[in-house]
Amino acid sequence: MLEVCLSPNLIDLYELEGKNVVVVDIFRATTSMISALANGVSSITPIGNLEECRKMSQFGYITAGERDGAKAIGFELGNSPLSYLDRKYIGKKIAMTTTNGTTAIEKSKVKAENVLIGAFINLSATVSFLKKYPKDALIVCAGWKGKFNLEDSLFAGALVSYLSDAFRIECDAAIACKNLFEANSSDLRRIISYASHTKRLQNQNIEDDIEFCLNLDLYKIIGVLRGSEIVAEN
Amino acid sequence: MLEVCLSPNLIDLYELEGKNVVVVDIFRATTSMISALANGVSSITPIGNLEECRKMSQFGYITAGERDGAKAIGFELGNSPLSYLDRKYIGKKIAMTTTNGTTAIEKSKVKAENVLIGAFINLSATVSFLKKYPKDALIVCAGWKGKFNLEDSLFAGALVSYLSDAFRIECDAAIACKNLFEANSSDLRRIISYASHTKRLQNQNIEDDIEFCLNLDLYKIIGVLRGSEIVAEN
Numbered sequence: 001m002l003e004v005c006l007s008p009n010l011i012d013l014y015e016l017e018g019k020n021v022v023v024v025d026i027f028r029a030t031t032s033m034i035s036a037l038a039n040g041v042s043s044i045t046p047i048g049n050l051e052e053c054r055k056m057s058q059f060g061y062i063t064a065g066e067r068d069g070a071k072a073i074g075f076e077l078g079n080s081p082l083s084y085l086d087r088k089y090i091g092k093k094i095a096m097t098t099t100n101g102t103t104a105i106e107k108s109k110v111k112a113e114n115v116l117i118g119a120f121i122n123l124s125a126t127v128s129f130l131k132k133y134p135k136d137a138l139i140v141c142a143g144w145k146g147k148f149n150l151e152d153s154l155f156a157g158a159l160v161s162y163l164s165d166a167f168r169i170e171c172d173a174a175i176a177c178k179n180l181f182e183a184n185s186s187d188l189r190r191i192i193s194y195a196s197h198t199k200r201l202q203n204q205n206i207e208d209d210i211e212f213c214l215n216l217d218l219y220k221i222i223g224v225l226r227g228s229e230i231v232a233e234n
Numbered sequence: 235m236l237e238v239c240l241s242p243n244l245i246d247l248y249e250l251e252g253k254n255v256v257v258v259d260i261f262r263a264t265t266s267m268i269s270a271l272a273n274g275v276s277s278i279t280p281i282g283n284l285e286e287c288r289k290m291s292q293f294g295y296i297t298a299g300e301r302d303g304a305k306a307i308g309f310e311l312g313n314s315p316l317s318y319l320d321r322k323y324i325g326k327k328i329a330m331t332t333t334n335g336t337t338a339i340e341k342s343k344v345k346a347e348n349v350l351i352g353a354f355i356n357l358s359a360t361v362s363f364l365k366k367y368p369k370d371a372l373i374v375c376a377g378w379k380g381k382f383n384l385e386d387s388l389f390a391g392a393l394v395s396y397l398s399d400a401f402r403i404e405c406d407a408a409i410a411c412k413n414l415f416e417a418n419s420s421d422l423r424r425i426i427s428y429a430s431h432t433k434r435l436q437n438q439n440i441e442d443d444i445e446f447c448l449n450l451d452l453y454k455i456i457g458v459l460r461g462s463e464i465v466a467e468n
Binding site: 147171 | 240245260378380382383414418
């Protein structure tokens with residue numbers, strides 16, 4: 001069975017026990033995580049609280065912090081997936097806190113069998129993992145401060161679309177996301193240009209981030225939570 | 235501005251003050267309400283609590299009660315919009331409680347300027363009202379026990395589609411619902427046949443109800459909450 005939870009605020013309505021849970025925050029937390037891992041970062045520790053995350057620098061972590069779309073004060077990195085492309089952080093551990101993505105991971109990790117990090121840049125790898133270990137799966141969209149957003153639900157729809165031959169799909173949110181993705185798959189950038197978060201990020205001059213986040217299958221790794229750390233696996 | 239709230243569980247994230255709020259529970263509460271009013275019922279009092287609603291028969295109300303898709307014990311009527319077509323309840327007051335719809339109304343009525351009852355059977359009348367009194371509007375989908383559902387979001391998408399020339403639309407849920415409706419408007423019945431609630435209702439042999447709920451513009455009235463009663467207006 002494959003389901004989609006459209007907001008972390010609705011997660012209590014879903015059974016997580018024994019499931020593969022895919023957390024999605026396309027703009028930009030989960031894309032940044034996959035970019036970091038694919039470019040040599042050894043692990044990412046997601047942390048909900050800003051202060052707690054900032055303090056991790058004392059323990060040798062590189063800190064990455066974002067609130068309301070902007071880099072948080074006192075952090076080395078913000079939330080851009082481009083920060084990792086020059087492979088400057090090979091072998092480093094990152095402690096990361098973001099407005100929506102890390103909260104969604106916190107809420108998912110308690111009961112799930114596996115927590116995966118989903119992004120367009122590793123879509124096919126994530127699809128393959130979910131097919132190879134066919135447990136029931138739940139896709140959790142991080143949204144924006146509890147509200148539904150377009151980019152995360154489009155990605156959820158892409159996953160549902162590619163997994164629909166391998167899973168039973170009786171969840172209305174999954175059907176709607178699949179329909180939304182399939183109706184727009186030939187031109188994702190067009191519908192994404194209407195998204196509120198695109199406008200929010202455009203105001204901060206990070207069009208390059210958005211463009212990067214919409215690339216398909218740049219990387220072959222999956223990102224998966226092991227203990228308190230997200231690591232790359234093949 | 236026009237927004238869509240995909241679940242009553244997310245309603246606290248939205249500003250309701252001074253807005254026209256449209257509550258949607260296509261299968262079947264809001265369709266039943268419009269059917270009742272269009273067929274001569276004088277008012278409908280939505281009541282969240284089953285016991286409290288049942289007791290209203292002592293005060294001369296016809297009671298209508300539904301839980302989990304079935305007629306609740308001790309009620310004269312269930313939740314079928316067909317119950318009113320023989321015009322047996324002309325001039326009567328109905329006290330109604332349903333699994334999702336009445337809760338969504340309870341949550342909306344506290345701060346909204348107007349609470350409207352939305353259904354495909356009076357879609358154009360509702361569109362006209364919202365254009366005539368152009369306050370900011372919020373469409374609240376009743377969903378199923380807090381979860382997103384297809385039929386309510388398709389109706390929300392129809393409203394957004396017909397109102398998109400008159401309102402500013404910056405809400406991702408509104409954009410997604412509009413897209414979902416427009417991609418499926420030529421054959422709503424096809425996508426609705428996949429909906430979990432359709433399957434839930436089919437198990438109870440009420441295909442006729444579903445068919446009725448998908449008719450467009452059977453009636454020209456709107457349903458609007460005045461005090462504690464929903465009444466018909468033109």
